[in-house]
Amino acid sequence: MIPEIDRIRTLLTAAGCAWTRPRAQVLAVLTAVAHPLRVEEIHRRLGDPRINLSSVYRALHLFHRLNVVRRLLLGDGAARYELAEAYRGHHHHLVCDACGRIEDVSRCPLEGRDLGAALGAAAAFAVRSHSLELFGL
Amino acid sequence: MIPEIDRIRTLLTAAGCAWTRPRAQVLAVLTAVAHPLRVEEIHRRLGDPRINLSSVYRALHLFHRLNVVRRLLLGDGAARYELAEAYRGHHHHLVCDACGRIEDVSRCPLEGRDLGAALGAAAAFAVRSHSLELFGL
DNA sequence: GAGGATTTGCAAACGATTTGCAACGGCCAA
DNA sequence: TTGGCCGTTGCAAATCGTTTGCAAATCCTC
Structure with missing residues (x-):
């Protein structure tokens, strides 16, 4: 199994x-x-x-x-x-605007960044997860 | 108007x-x-x-x-x-996992980054836009 | 293997979104 | 300004993905 x-x-x-x-x-x-x-x-x-x-x-x-x-x-x-x-594993998606095909990317451009800090403001908000999709061709 | x-x-x-x-x-x-x-x-x-x-x-x-x-x-x-x-203007959203409230954040943690490069691979893919949502509390 | 709780299959209900069609209303030409 | 054409609208019914109620089937414990 x-x-x-x-x-x-x-x-x-x-x-x-x-x-x-x-x-x-x-x-x-x-x-x-x-x-x-x-x-x-x-x-x-x-x-x-x-x-x-x-x-x-x-x-x-x-x-x-x-x-x-x-x-x-x-x-x-x-x-x-x-x-x-x-x-x-953590990954994101490439979505093709034309044909709709979806592909995984394992590299995360947000890796190791403190999102809470990067966003400033909203101190009351504790980021638990994020979702990033890239659209293109 | x-x-x-x-x-x-x-x-x-x-x-x-x-x-x-x-x-x-x-x-x-x-x-x-x-x-x-x-x-x-x-x-x-x-x-x-x-x-x-x-x-x-x-x-x-x-x-x-x-x-x-x-x-x-x-x-x-x-x-x-x-x-x-x-x-x-470009912005993203904070979505509360508990109450569902949605708030805008104008700061973008991806700003100025070359996403194509940051993701490596997929050279055939031209990023046109991205969508980033943050979930938390 | 039996008993009770959890899951399943089925069919009907649901909410969001889309569509066909006739009536309507923008917009260009006179 | 008016007339008329073509895109757009209102309406009601259809569609699509998803959810639900219920009786029968399955899983897990003993």
Whole structure:
């Protein structure tokens, strides 16, 4: 078994959640692919027609709540999901304005910077995470 | 008339688009407010019950295509719109994880950096714009 | 393997956004 | 200023992604 999946399974168990076939398969799909997927794409790749689309939605919600996956909203109507930073490393996305293709970049231009300070003002705001998407061609 | 609106009107005309009441009013709302608004919020603030919600959607699409407004997707189901950079200046958003409040920050931690270079790789990708949202409390 | 709690499949409900179409209203030419 | 053309609007219905209620199926503990 892929180590990430094992870690996640332990996490679920610790959170009192069952390790079920739909959840396992959704994770299998996410670990196998190198870019964010739409829910319907994940569902299509499950390879098990018995699994219902709403179970995929529910699994993704759970994973998102447990910080196992990250949710991306990139402009077309549908959300995309990918494994969270802890399982895939911190990265950002290049989104092509023309064809819509999405690619990962692992280098982060904000790395090591104190964002709170860099932004000045808003002292009351504690930055917990950031989301940076680059649009271009 | 507010100068930004005049500039935008000229832009529309140049693009062969009519300057109509719904379009003008949508812009009036957007220039009057200092943070991104949901479509339905914009519609509610128009002050003219004759204007239909779909006209607001269509106006916003047009404005988006002409780079007059910027579209933000921040996680709850609805898109938010604000005037584009050229009319409000470059800025980013602080999104509160707890209450959902959104605030602008005008300081940009990426300012003056060569993003293409900072990201390495992807030489074929020309960055045209970026979107940075900070989540925290 | 049995029992109880958690999940699932299914189908219907939902909210945001889009669309077809006839009526309307900007805008240019006369 | 007026007439008319073509883009734009209002309306209502369709669409899309996502969520939900509920009974049946599955998972986990003992």
